[in-house]
Amino acid sequence: MNKEGYKLVQGNEACVEGALAAGMRFFAGYPITPSTEIAEISAEKLPALGGRFIQMEDELASMAAIIGGSLAGKKTMTATSGPGFSLMQENIGYAAITEIPCVVVNVQRGGPSTGLPTSPAQGEVMQAKWGTHGDHPAIALTPNSVQETFEYTVKAFNLAEKYRTPVIFLMDETVGHMREKMAFKDASEIEIIDRKKPTCKPEDYVAYRPDEDMIPPMAPFGEGYRYHVSGLTHDETGFPTNNNEISEKLVRRLVDKVDKNIDDFSYYEEYKLEDAEIVIIAYGGVSRSAKSAVDDLRKQNIKAGLFRPITIWPFLEKQVNKVSLNAKEIYVAEMNLGQYVLEVERIACKNCTVKSINKVNGELITPEEIVKAIGGNK
Amino acid sequence: MNKEGYKLVQGNEACVEGALAAGMRFFAGYPITPSTEIAEISAEKLPALGGRFIQMEDELASMAAIIGGSLAGKKTMTATSGPGFSLMQENIGYAAITEIPCVVVNVQRGGPSTGLPTSPAQGEVMQAKWGTHGDHPAIALTPNSVQETFEYTVKAFNLAEKYRTPVIFLMDETVGHMREKMAFKDASEIEIIDRKKPTCKPEDYVAYRPDEDMIPPMAPFGEGYRYHVSGLTHDETGFPTNNNEISEKLVRRLVDKVDKNIDDFSYYEEYKLEDAEIVIIAYGGVSRSAKSAVDDLRKQNIKAGLFRPITIWPFLEKQVNKVSLNAKEIYVAEMNLGQYVLEVERIACKNCTVKSINKVNGELITPEEIVKAIGGNK
Amino acid sequence: MADERILLQNIPWCKGCGVCVGFCPTKVLEIKDNKCFIANRDKCILCGQCELRCPDNAIWIGGKK
Amino acid sequence: MADERILLQNIPWCKGCGVCVGFCPTKVLEIKDNKCFIANRDKCILCGQCELRCPDNAIWIGGKK
Amino acid sequence: MNCNETTKKYYRANKLPHIWCPGCGHGTLTNTIVRAVDKLGLNKDEVVIVSGIGCSSRAPGYLDFNTLHTTHGRALAFATGIKFANPKLHVIVIMGDGDSSAIGGNHLIHASRRNIDITAVVFNNNIYGMTGGQFSPTTPFGDLATTTPYGNIDKSFNLCSLAQGAGATYVGRGTAYHAPLMQKLIENGIQNKGFSFIEGLSLCPTYYGRRNKKGSAFKMHTFLKENCVDKKVVDKDPEKGKNKIIIGEFYNNPQPEYTESYQVIIDKLQG
Amino acid sequence: MNCNETTKKYYRANKLPHIWCPGCGHGTLTNTIVRAVDKLGLNKDEVVIVSGIGCSSRAPGYLDFNTLHTTHGRALAFATGIKFANPKLHVIVIMGDGDSSAIGGNHLIHASRRNIDITAVVFNNNIYGMTGGQFSPTTPFGDLATTTPYGNIDKSFNLCSLAQGAGATYVGRGTAYHAPLMQKLIENGIQNKGFSFIEGLSLCPTYYGRRNKKGSAFKMHTFLKENCVDKKVVDKDPEKGKNKIIIGEFYNNPQPEYTESYQVIIDKLQG
Amino acid sequence: MKKLEIRLSGSGGQGVILAAIILANAGVEQGLNAIQTQSYGPEARGGASKAEVILSNDEINYPKITRANILLSLTQKAYDKYNSSLETNGILIVDESVKLSGDETFKVYTLPILRTAQEKFETQLVANIISLGAIYELMGEGIIDKDIMIRSITERVPAHTVQKNTDAFEEGIKLARG
Amino acid sequence: MKKLEIRLSGSGGQGVILAAIILANAGVEQGLNAIQTQSYGPEARGGASKAEVILSNDEINYPKITRANILLSLTQKAYDKYNSSLETNGILIVDESVKLSGDETFKVYTLPILRTAQEKFETQLVANIISLGAIYELMGEGIIDKDIMIRSITERVPAHTVQKNTDAFEEGIKLARG
Ligand SMILES: Cc1ncc(C[n+]2csc(CCOP(=O)(O)OP(=O)(O)O)c2C)c(N)n1
Ligand SMILES: Cc1ncc(C[n+]2csc(CCOP(=O)(O)OP(=O)(O)O)c2C)c(N)n1
Ligand code: SF4
Ligand code: SF4
Numbered sequence A, B: 001m002n003k004e005g006y007k008l009v010q011g012n013e014a015c016v017e018g019a020l021a022a023g024m025r026f027f028a029g030y031p032i033t034p035s036t037e038i039a040e041i042s043a044e045k046l047p048a049l050g051g052r053f054i055q056m057e058d059e060l061a062s063m064a065a066i067i068g069g070s071l072a073g074k075k076t077m078t079a080t081s082g083p084g085f086s087l088m089q090e091n092i093g094y095a096a097i098t099e100i101p102c103v104v105v106n107v108q109r110g111g112p113s114t115g116l117p118t119s120p121a122q123g124e125v126m127q128a129k130w131g132t133h134g135d136h137p138a139i140a141l142t143p144n145s146v147q148e149t150f151e152y153t154v155k156a157f158n159l160a161e162k163y164r165t166p167v168i169f170l171m172d173e174t175v176g177h178m179r180e181k182m183a184f185k186d187a188s189e190i191e192i193i194d195r196k197k198p199t200c201k202p203e204d205y206v207a208y209r210p211d212e213d214m215i216p217p218m219a220p221f222g223e224g225y226r227y228h229v230s231g232l233t234h235d236e237t238g239f240p241t242n243n244n245e246i247s248e249k250l251v252r253r254l255v256d257k258v259d260k261n262i263d264d265f266s267y268y269e270e271y272k273l274e275d276a277e278i279v280i281i282a283y284g285g286v287s288r289s290a291k292s293a294v295d296d297l298r299k300q301n302i303k304a305g306l307f308r309p310i311t312i313w314p315f316l317e318k319q320v321n322k323v324s325l326n327a328k329e330i331y332v333a334e335m336n337l338g339q340y341v342l343e344v345e346r347i348a349c350k351n352c353t354v355k356s357i358n359k360v361n362g363e364l365i366t367p368e369e370i371v372k373a374i375g376g377n378k
Numbered sequence C, D: 001m002a003d004e005r006i007l008l009q010n011i012p013w014c015k016g017c018g019v020c021v022g023f024c025p026t027k028v029l030e031i032k033d034n035k036c037f038i039a040n041r042d043k044c045i046l047c048g049q050c051e052l053r054c055p056d057n058a059i060w061i062g063g064k065k
Numbered sequence E, F: 001m002n003c004n005e006t007t008k009k010y011y012r013a014n015k016l017p018h019i020w021c022p023g024c025g026h027g028t029l030t031n032t033i034v035r036a037v038d039k040l041g042l043n044k045d046e047v048v049i050v051s052g053i054g055c056s057s058r059a060p061g062y063l064d065f066n067t068l069h070t071t072h073g074r075a076l077a078f079a080t081g082i083k084f085a086n087p088k089l090h091v092i093v094i095m096g097d098g099d100s101s102a103i104g105g106n107h108l109i110h111a112s113r114r115n116i117d118i119t120a121v122v123f124n125n126n127i128y129g130m131t132g133g134q135f136s137p138t139t140p141f142g143d144l145a146t147t148t149p150y151g152n153i154d155k156s157f158n159l160c161s162l163a164q165g166a167g168a169t170y171v172g173r174g175t176a177y178h179a180p181l182m183q184k185l186i187e188n189g190i191q192n193k194g195f196s197f198i199e200g201l202s203l204c205p206t207y208y209g210r211r212n213k214k215g216s217a218f219k220m221h222t223f224l225k226e227n228c229v230d231k232k233v234v235d236k237d238p239e240k241g242k243n244k245i246i247i248g249e250f251y252n253n254p255q256p257e258y259t260e261s262y263q264v265i266i267d268k269l270q271g
Numbered sequence G, H: 001m002k003k004l005e006i007r008l009s010g011s012g013g014q015g016v017i018l019a020a021i022i023l024a025n026a027g028v029e030q031g032l033n034a035i036q037t038q039s040y041g042p043e044a045r046g047g048a049s050k051a052e053v054i055l056s057n058d059e060i061n062y063p064k065i066t067r068a069n070i071l072l073s074l075t076q077k078a079y080d081k082y083n084s085s086l087e088t089n090g091i092l093i094v095d096e097s098v099k100l101s102g103d104e105t106f107k108v109y110t111l112p113i114l115r116t117a118q119e120k121f122e123t124q125l126v127a128n129i130i131s132l133g134a135i136y137e138l139m140g141e142g143i144i145d146k147d148i149m150i151r152s153i154t155e156r157v158p159a160h161t162v163q164k165n166t167d168a169f170e171e172g173i174k175l176a177r178g
């Protein structure tokens, strides 16, 4: 560690450090490039903290195990990449409907299918929201640096705990495998949120009765609050129902508790936006290129700026709308064939032109490519 | 069968009849409500036609088996519902990148998770496009009647064969379980498309070299064209590569061969749209309610019309745009919390107001609910 | 000292499957209107077969009501 | 009649793993610059161990080139 | 609550009657679990019952413990997470034959292999009940089901051999008819510190029974009575096992338990 | 093409050298398959080689048959589709230990159960090679891997017992060292009309070997040589099997084959 | 006939769904538009079971019943749940075991359906077809020919029960005629 | 120093990634901004391996190298693949076994890295640290303190090889000094 407290750390390692700082004490996973280091480092570090690491037989089981672990009272995480992320979808939906907090890391690589296992991509932006069947809540965060990976892994846990919902931590190979300086924060400097527990007596506990904040307090299994948890549509007691009104209320609450609280976790960066006519929207690894591109364009007297969502889901409608009101053109740069841009278009196209900069060749989009797409020199 | 050749048939049965008419000779599946009849009827009818039915150990295996079966030269199908559809996603992506034709039926029920297993919903519209990881092509069709289920199952096979891609046949419980009259068509009345086979000599066959139509001819395994198939990003020979240019070209072609040919399979219905100021957009079961609603609204002198996409993916951008140019208001009615409406908004919001009518309580949206949402009486 | 216990039922839980009827060694039970019916209470020897076999916990030997 | 066959190699395929070297009963082979090298061709008894063991099909007994 | 004492103590009686069909063996088997727990005097707060999806998997909802109704086939993977996160809990998993051995087969063999202290109880009715009578990996050869209209050509699993072969350290088979044996096996399974697998032959008069003309629920009980022989009997006289279903305790061989082995690592690193 | 005759005939020599590390046992095992196919004189056009994902699963790409490189763990499910759709094809499946028994365990037991005519060959190197050395379900107890930095506490599978217990009708184990035996087992497996399971002990000097100080590839071969005993030897003198790995043919018991049983139904209905 | 909406309700296992299918099938054979739906529920077993049939000369869009013209209820539960969905001047057919609420505005036919099944046919299994007979009789003349109804029954019930079921159908007609 | 972009290339197993990590680590310890990346490939085994380090006083955004200021190539393959990415007045460090194309515009240091590793240290395993010494020497003075470099090596190589590796580092410096 240098004088200012920085160390050279890999993105995947930062994710584990953030998770441990947030209180993760249970990791279940199945190896897959380029996320494997997250499992390996967890295996190494957890037991010394009294935590537990288990390598499951596959990703279906990994996802199931972290839900079970969470229900037994631990803060839990798994990490995977595209193919494994697809396999986790069914149980991600289960965590959503049963409101069991957990963090799912997806370090994105080239797809579809086995694709390009060791190359960066951002092909799972839409899947992070729509991957599981049925309507469901979705929170996804995307870091663009090692430091941010640490800090937003902590936030991912906090959001999972606060909102009782699975949180997707959407990295990409660029960020996961790169090493740069990172400040290890002291526990005291970090805000840690723990799930709300019931304060009532066990016999008064109604497991799925929400408080005013739409979130029901959660009792871990084994502490005297015996209750039922089911992936069937259920009423406030947690037992299955097919009452139409109750069913509708449940699904809406699940989604609303996240969507209506978006102001609580609208994380983003604005760079030189004040007078920007050309706005680049980019996230994750690509946003670093975009920032360089903004600087280059500014040098060419093009009034460019960057809007960088860190909260990818729910979509930052308010912020993107504001950006679009002042912009002439928005360029959404992504390592996919155009995913986030669809949402940007939906919100912004009334106000300005929206264009797409895409690349799916296994390499990070370069600043030059962005500059060129926008019509700058170089 | 009555004099006009109609018979009372269940939606799920019509799906099997359509599949058999289209040439399906291989079905692999795993039971799940409300799609199970499709497996059961296939089990009963296939062997007499020399076809084959296999119940696999799960949906992962079912999807794998129909890809294998297709590669061995058969027209293949599987059928499932939400939870199984989530499990099939990884291998759907595999079929997409390896360009192996097959049909995946999803009879939608209430979600998320186990949800409401016997109730209708339309919660997988977005998942049908974005469910598997990485960028990939997506074709999905949605019937709204038993007759249409028959006819569009045939088309689903035709599109799978023609474009060498998995096709999602997105039913909902309403349509799957209802019985109404259906005309059995004679083989001669039905257009059947078979996959393009290579005409060259085996030694000249380059398995993934596309013709001008972007689609490579496909040789079934066992006929002398020995080649390699891989879910890794591959070059024209089918062998893995991480060459950037080739990788980009592959993914773009996979998507383009579908998206750029959308005019070939833009299926939809327009009802009283000529002078409509209020346009309802609805599909599947809900579109039947919407049609009733249009009639009701017209009686109240409200100029309502219906646009009903049958091709759900790719999104019918051109048609929706046209509709939005003449409409004052568009209402998208769906048995979900607003999925298709996102795409409608993206295209239409420049031109008119777009509103959402949603219901996730396990019941079909009624005509009254639509009329009321639009502000009509009743 | 006579056994104080007696054959008890929770009729709403009974589904009339007839399993208890089949197992009862002394033909105490019958199915009537789709429910188990104690036709010959006096023959009951409190063997507990019905309780052991009933999938619905709808019949048992218990303290006098 | 003398065996017409001879030890052959495809050097670009050889990864220098040394497996053939270990198995060769007469020490014909050595590793040099990370490749298998036929150091003592005359000692070769054409036993075929190298061919059987080489994971890379880089060495074999074949017709004279 | 109008019911017997064990029911009062361990059931969520307000959820009864359960959804099972008249005569379904699942009710009887559920009772064997309840009696086993009662016999062992476990603290209800420390008992967790986990299931997948299926008729059998509805059991936890009726039981007054910490109960978890998961996704089809995944019960053991969820249970592994629970047990590993809090090894103090007694974790009992209820699954159907399809749930445990078709879609859930992988988790079954891996939980067995790890020898994690979970007691798995399979309600094996030889059919998929919940979805209306498709064949399962335990449907006998030749039998009818909605997806084997011409007779089943799949060989069927011997679930006990499968679990034992994969590493389970306690293995036994009972039936709905042999309820006392079943209860005893479950008691032993719970007491085994490791992965215990207990198969309970159930009966589905609605789908399996009706289609294969097995008669009433009572008749199906009689079938179990007449066609099952205890392993102990067969061990003495193999002739008696001929064409019979063997039941009883098959394997009881404690070995290092997973969460305990992990605790050793924790202790070493923390110590 | 500069190589021997079998290589010329059966390899896509322009794809060589393969990506495997120096000394990797997978190359040797791949050769045993090629020689078995050659020995049996199968028509290349009718041979299909299917694999999942892993180092081992790269084998099909180098072989001049109909070759299919699928998704991780699913090879047997794809292969089942192929074989069932066209029973004339000879379907050989190559998998790694992780591929076949971790993520793919369910398909392994079900293909075994169905007794579908597929020959499954597992290249078992006791580790996940492709992803850089995590433990697999066959990693020995106590061994080191990147995800068992404190020693493996998982019990390991006996893959052959697992497959046999699940219903495979031909089962055997060879090794990269015992290449001729391995070839023979594969020949027999291909000839068995039913599901054949052949485990080939491979070696991964890069990950398993290095971390567990097993020495060079040659040394790892020597280990196999010295620590394996043929079943036939052990059958005669069980003492000789003590603390050894047993290899050889374990089970050869033909039973009705799945696609043939189905053909009977087709014939009856069409008949 | 413009549109006839018929709801059949009872408890799971009473076969109201089959009766509905037979009716819809006959409708189609007659050349009408017909649609048949049913409600399943995860708790359907033992609970109330419902099937619906719409018959119409015109195209049928919304496939569910809004207000029934005819409601059959074989059990109290079913009656309680569905009686409010009957239109004011509709026809209610109930088994005699059902206790009515008393404020029915519609025509009520209280028939001994279950008893007849048991007594005349010695099985509850034909209660659905007896009901079908009653519905057919009360549905109004000329909508579906009787021989088409009989044929539809014949096609859809197990072969060895055809006679019993057609007899039951006739019995139902008789019951409804009073 | 504004920004220094260094690319290290060789074949898989030569340890260029570790060398890059040590360098970037030293950069951070020095208080600079540093970023290290590498390219993996499914075919990486045996193929060309590449690692990159950027050192800068300013924030580093785009994490990859655009044009390298310094390029190390330990093998011919690596040289062929990457030499065009070196900026015109950059520094090329190659092993003596590499044949140059001849039209280099940049400063070229042909050093006996592999031979030195084998001959002086009897293992190819230190070639990467010898290279690191050469890079350090040629990188320019005052960017990173030598003791920080040594510490960085010490931290990142296996404990029992520290001495050998620090010696190798010194040897690399010597080689570069010529
Ligand atoms: C992923 C998934 N696939 C399929 C189903 C449908 N499904 C529910 S239960 C079941 C099988 C039930 O059979 P079994 O496990 O034997 O239990 P039983 O109902 O007979 O007690 C199936 C296939 C599902 N819920 N989820
Ligand atoms: C769904 C999924 N999960 C994980 C992976 C990553 N992965 C690729 S190969 C492999 C394991 C390889 O081990 P094994 O099967 O033993 O074969 P080996 O490489 O050792 O030959 C893993 C975990 C993947 N490709 N897909
Ligand atoms: S066994 Fe139980 S449910 Fe069945 S008839 Fe007897 S009391 Fe009723
Ligand atoms: S065994 Fe093959 S690859 Fe290894 S050194 Fe010998 S020839 Fe080279």
Ligand code: SF4
Pocket (backbone or CB within 6 Å): E019, E020, E021, E022, E023, E024, E025, E026, E055, E056, E125, E129, E130, E203, E204, E205, E206, E207, E208
């Ligand atoms: S369907 Fe079968 S298993 Fe399910 S509740 Fe009914 S009898 Fe029991």
Ligand code: SF4
Pocket (backbone or CB within 6 Å): F019, F020, F021, F022, F023, F024, F025, F026, F055, F056, F125, F129, F130, F203, F204, F205, F206, F207, F208
């Ligand atoms: S990592 Fe291991 S298994 Fe994979 S190629 Fe290298 S030596 Fe072989």
